Amino acid sequence: MPGSGDGTPPAPAATVELTAGEAAFLLGCSTEYARRLARTGRVLARRAGPAWLINRQALDTYRKGQPCPTPSPPPESKPTTR
Secondary structure (H helix, E strand, O other), X not given: OOOOOOOOOXXXXXXXXXXXXXXXXXXXXXXXXXXXXXXXXXXXXXXXOOEEEEEHHHHHHHHXXXXXXXXXXXXXXXXXXX
């Protein structure tokens, strides 16, 4: 969808996230196994309170047997000397 006439850029595409239960349904596994995939980093996911939200694209990649894309690591912090 284009931006407005005054030059406002279009909004970026939204990220689709699934609950562990929804991911489990699509994978044909238990909800606990879907949580384990998220917890161990085998699929890209984040915590929202007690729930895991799993990235739909990462789940589809996992279902195809491809490795999960890893998020960029944070910049290294140097230890401070006192």
